[in-house]
Each structure stands twice: as structure tokens, then as C-alpha cells.
Amino acid sequence: MALSRDDVRASFERAGDDHWRALIAHHEDAYPNPRPTPGDVAKGEAQRLNDAGYGDRARYQLVESRVQRPTPSSVTLTHRIRTLPDGPTWDTEPFTNYE
Numbered sequence: 721m722a723l724s725r726d727d728v729r730a731s732f733e734r735a736g737d738d739h740w741r742a743l744i745a746h747h748e749d750a751y752p753n754p755r756p757t758p759g760d761v762a763k764g765e766a767q768r769l770n771d772a773g774y775g776d777r778a779r780y781q782l783v784e785s786r787v788q789r790p791t792p793s794s795v796t797l798t799h800r801i802r803t804l805p806d807g808p809t810w811d812t813e814p815f816t817n818y819e
Contacts, residue, residue, distance in 0.1 A: 722775035725763040728785060731799065732762065735784040742787040746795050746818070755793075756818050764818065765797060774801055774812075783809060794819050 732740045743758035756764070765785065766775075774780045783800040790796055796816045802809040 721777055722770045723766045723777075723782060725759060725766050727782060728762040728766045728769070729759070731782045731785040732758075732787065735786045739785065739787040742789055743795065746787075746789060749792065761795070761797075761818050765799070765815075768815070769799065769812075772812075774799075779804055788814075790816070 729740075732743065740758065743761055746761075747755050747757050769775060769782070774782065781802040781804055783802050785797060785799045788796045788798075794816055795818055796814045798814050799812045800809060801812060
């Protein structure tokens with residue numbers, strides 16, 4: 721089963737409240753021309769991770785997803801992935817988009 725928007729949202733929350741709040745601020749700070757909502761970002765990331773093959777739940781676990789705001793108009797996302805059953809954990813390449 722592939723990763724869903726809710727799976728990615730939960731992974732942002734597992735990384736800590738600051739990460740989910742950073743996505744909210746990224747969206748709201750652009751008012752009156754808002755950027756994608758946190759839910760839209762989670763949906764886009766689910767699709768991107770599935771396309772990269774990380775949605776294979778028998779093989780990978782999405783541990784957490786972190787958000788950085790290198791500039792006021794951008795977010796950089798990094799996902800921590802674990803190979804199952806007891807394999808290594810690593811971070812994906814940082815991805816900047818959703819401006």
C-alpha cells in the first residue's frame with residue numbers, strides 16, 4: 721500500500737510540532753497570496769515518495785519528515801526512511817519546492 725497524505729502528515733508531526741508549524745507558517749505568511757497548504761504539501765510529498773519507491777510498506781518505513789525554511793518563501797523537506805525489517809535508517813536528499 722502506498723503512502724498517503726495522512727501518513728506524511730503524521731511523519732511531520734513525529735518530527736515535532738515545530739515542523740508542522742513551519743508548514744503552516746509557510747502557507748499563512750504569504751497572505752493574501754498563500755502558498756500550498758500543509759495538507760497540499762503532505763499530499764505532494766506522498767506522491768513524490770511513492771514515485772521514488774518509498775511507498776512500499778513491506779520494504780520501507782517513513783520514520784519522520786523534517787521542514788526547514790531557508791528563506792521566507794521556501795521550504796526544504798527531508799524524510800527519514802528505515803529499511804525493513806531491521807535495516808539502516810537514512811535521510812532522503814533535501815527537496816525544496818512548494819513556493
